[in-house]
Amino acid sequence: MPDLAADWLAPQPLDTAHALPAHCYADPAFHALDREAVFARGWQLVAHAAQVLGVGDHATAQIGAVPLLLVRGDDGRLRALHNVCRHRAGPLAECDGRGAKALVCRYHGWTYALDGALRGAPDMARARDFDPAAIRLPEARVAQWQGLVFAALTATAPAFDEVVAGIDARLPQPLAQLAFDRRVSYEAACNWKVYVDNYLEGYHVPRVHPRLATVLDAAQYATHSARWHSLQSSPLADARPYGAGEALYWFLFPNTMLNVLPGRLQTNRVVPLAADRCRVDFDYYYADSVAAAQRVEDQRFSDEVQLEDIAICEAVQRALASGSYTPGRLNPHAESGVHHFHELLRAAYRAT
Ligand code: FES
Ligand SMILES: [Fe+2]
Numbered sequence: 001m002p003d004l005a006a007d008w009l010a011p012q013p014l015d016t017a018h019a020l021p022a023h024c025y026a027d028p029a030f031h032a033l034d035r036e037a038v039f040a041r042g043w044q045l046v047a048h049a050a051q052v053l054g055v056g057d058h059a060t061a062q063i064g065a066v067p068l069l070l071v072r073g074d075d076g077r078l079r080a081l082h083n084v085c086r087h088r089a090g091p092l093a094e095c096d097g098r099g100a101k102a103l104v105c106r107y108h109g110w111t112y113a114l115d116g117a118l119r120g121a122p123d124m125a126r127a128r129d130f131d132p133a134a135i136r137l138p139e140a141r142v143a144q145w146q147g148l149v150f151a152a153l154t155a156t157a158p159a160f161d162e163v164v165a166g167i168d169a170r171l172p173q174p175l176a177q178l179a180f181d182r183r184v185s186y187e188a189a190c191n192w193k194v195y196v197d198n199y200l201e202g203y204h205v206p207r208v209h210p211r212l213a214t215v216l217d218a219a220q221y222a223t224h225s226a227r228w229h230s231l232q233s234s235p236l237a238d239a240r241p242y243g244a245g246e247a248l249y250w251f252l253f254p255n256t257m258l259n260v261l262p263g264r265l266q267t268n269r270v271v272p273l274a275a276d277r278c279r280v281d282f283d284y285y286y287a288d289s290v291a292a293a294q295r296v297e298d299q300r301f302s303d304e305v306q307l308e309d310i311a312i313c314e315a316v317q318r319a320l321a322s323g324s325y326t327p328g329r330l331n332p333h334a335e336s337g338v339h340h341f342h343e344l345l346r347a348a349y350r351a352t
Contacts, residue, residue, distance in 0.1 A: 002023065002024075002027065002029050002030060002033060002349075006021075008020065008021055008327065008346075009346050009349055009350055010346070011343060011346065011347075012339070012342075012343070012346075014330075014332045014336055014339050015332045016329075017329070017330045017332070017339045017342070018327035018328065018329055018330065019197075019327045019328050019329075019330060019338070019342070020193070020327060020342055020345070021326070021327050022320040022321070022323075022325045022326075022327075024191075024193065024345075025190075025191040025193055025194055025275075025317065025320045025321075026191065026275060026276065026317070026320050026321040027275060028274070028275045030191075030275065031191075031272060031274060031275040033349065033352065034192070034193075034272060035064045035065065035272070036352065037348045037349055037351065037352040038254045038345065038348050039063060039064040039153075039254065039255075039272070040063070040064055040153050040154055041152075041153075041154055041156045041157050041348065041351075042152065042157055042253060042254045042255075043143070043150045043151070043152045043157055043158075043160055043163055043252065043256075044061075044063045044150060044151055044152070044255070044256070044269070045148060045149075045150055045252075045256045045267060045269050046059070046061035046063070046068065046070060046080070046149050046150060046151045047059040047061060047070050047148075047149040048147060048148055048149065048180050048283065048285075049144055049147045049148065049149055049176065050147070050179070050180060051070075051096060051149075052070050052071070052072050052078055052149065053072070054072060054098065054099060055072055055073065055074055055076070055099070055114070056071070056072065056098065056099040056100040056101060056114060057071070057072050057097070057098045057099065057100075058070060058071040058072075058093055058096060058097055058098075058100055058103075059096045059149075060083060060093055060094065060095065060096060061080075061151065063140070063151060063152075063153050064153070066082060066084075066140075066153060067082070067083040067084060067091070068080050068081065068082060068083055068140055068151055069081045069082075069083040069092055069093050069103070069137075070142065070149060070151070071100070071103065071114050072114070073113075073114040073115045074113075074114055074115070075115070077115075078142055078144060078149065079114075079115065079116065079139055079142060080139060080140040080141065080142040080151040081103075081112075081116045081137040081138070081139055081140075082137050082138040082139070082140070083137075084137070084138075085105040085107060085110055085137075086110070086118065086135050086136075086137065087105065087107070087108060087110050087121070088107065088108075090105040090106055090107025090108065090110075091105070091106055091107075092104070092105055092106075092112065092137070094106065100114070101114075102114065102119060103116075103137075108122065109122050110122070112136070112137055115136075116136045116137035116138075116139060117133075117135075117136045118132045118133075118135040118136060119132070120132070140152060140153050141153075141154075141155075141157065141160075143160035145160065145164055146164075146167075146168070146171070146174065146175035146176055147174075147175050147176030147177075147178070147285075148175070148267070150163075150256075158227075158228060162227060162228060163227075163228040163229060163252055163253070164228075164229065164252065165226065165227070165228075166226055167229065167231075167250060167258075170231070170248065171248075171260065172245070172246070172248075172260065172262070173287070175258075175260070175265050175285070177287065178263075178264070178265045178285035178286055178287055179285060179286060179288070180283065180284075180285050181284040181285060181286050181295060182283075182284050182299075183281060183282065183283050183284075184281075184282045184284075184299070184303070185279055185280065185281045185282070186279065186280050186282070186306055186310060187273070187277065187278070187279050187280075188277070188278055188279075188280065188310045188313055188314060189276060189277055189314045189317060190276065190277070190278060190310075190313040190314050190316065190317035191272070191275055191276060191277075191278065191317060191320075192255065192270045192271070192272040192278040193341075193345070194313045194316050194317050194320070195270050195278055195280060195309075195313050196251070196254075196255065196270055196341060197338050197341065198309055198312065198313050198316075199249070199251060199257060199268070199309075200223075200230065200232070200251055200335075200337035200338045200340075200341055201223075201232075201331075201334055201335045201337055201338050202216065202218070202221045202223075202232060202234070202334065203331055203334035203335060204312065205218070205221075206218065208308050208309065208312050209305050209308050209309075211301070211304065211305075212301075212305050214237065214239070215236055215237050215239055215242060215247075216234040216236070216237075216247060217234050217235045217236075217237070218234075220234060220235050221233070221234045222234070223334075223336045223337045225336060225337065225340040228252065228253050228344070229250055229251060229252045229253060230250070230251050230336075230337045230340050230341070231248060231249065231250050231251075232248075232249040232251075232337060233246060233247065233248050233249070234246070234247045235247075236261070236262075240297065241294065241297040241298045241301050242261050242262055242264075242298075243262055244262070245261065245262035246261075246262075247259075247260075247261055248260040248261075251337065251341070253341065253344045254344070254345075254348075255269060255270040255271070256268070256269055256270075257269075257270075261298075263286060263287035263289060263290045264284070264285070264286055264287070264290060264298060265284075265285040265286075266282055266283065266284050266285070266302065267281075267282070267283045267285075268280055268281070268282055269281045269283075276317055276321065280306075282302065282306070284298075284299060
């Protein structure tokens with residue numbers, strides 16, 4: 001267990017703030033702590049609403065180590081059930097699907113209703129005092145917003161409305177109007193927080209992303225922080241691949257990004273795999289008016305930027321693990337989003 005009485009855990013004002021210590025990013029003990037202190041207590045993007053529109057539609061997901069099954073019940077309610085059978089931990093569903101009438105465990109066939117209540121257990125008549133009515137799948141919290149589905153494992157996560165408070169009014173169009181196009185996943189040899197830190201500032205754009213730098217406006221690049229999210233915004237040059245408008249990059253603590261560009265939403269979900277490894281899932285959504293050729297160009301450009309980010313994040317991870325690094329000063333103007341993230345992490349660690 002890391003030393004949680006250390007000085008660096010105290011809140012830091014932005015204008016004197018330092019980055020987090022290297023061991024937060026490199027020590028396997030923090031991988032375990034992040035799972036407990038951050039991921040078990042935060043909201044995670046787990047599906048898009050189109051996957052679970054009708055009764056019996058279901059989608060698998062995972063938060064930390066906990067497998068979830070999102071399923072719409074006969075009552076029309078969307079639930080996030082633990083995908084772990086109460087008999088001997090078999091899986092109820094191993095892939096997404098539509099219109100299920102019940103949830104049947106693949107191991108021995110115990111059958112649950114769509115609300116998670118056990119309905120039947122084959123050949124259990126000889127088990128004395130066995131009461132199926134007392135058995136149900138545990139339920140996580142679930143929220144549907146702007147066509148996206150989020151889940152949280154515990155009551156200690158904030159109210160979901162607080163997490164996204166103020167975002168709707170700033171959106172150029174309702175995100176639910178955009179249709180899912182495709183998913184691309186990347187693995188990076190860095191701690192998930194290195195990836196998030198990098199996302200949260202435009203300070204690196206001129207050096208790391210020379211082409212992206214010609215599309216964004218460095219002089220008007222702005223960062224605003226709310227309680228549980230931050231927003232980076234920039235006017236766009238009227239150039240390919242986006243055209244005129246605004247780039248809006250929302251970060252929802254702890255690991256969700258919503259990148260909103262004209263006619264386009266790209267969600268990023270950063271999944272820790274080990275202290276020094278993470279996976280990032282990119283889901284692309286478009287307005288019908290965005291043509292196929294534009295989508296291909298958009299995805300190529302995003303891929304180019306992503307590979308630039310992964311290369312710098314992996315170099316940073318190696319240096320953080322080298323033993324050389326002590327926390328450096330943050331740029332109060334350009335790294336306020338990083339500071340906001342670090343303050344939320346410090347608070348989460350203090351609360352354990
Ligand atoms: S583990 Fe599910 S029926 Fe046995
Ligand atoms: Fe970047």
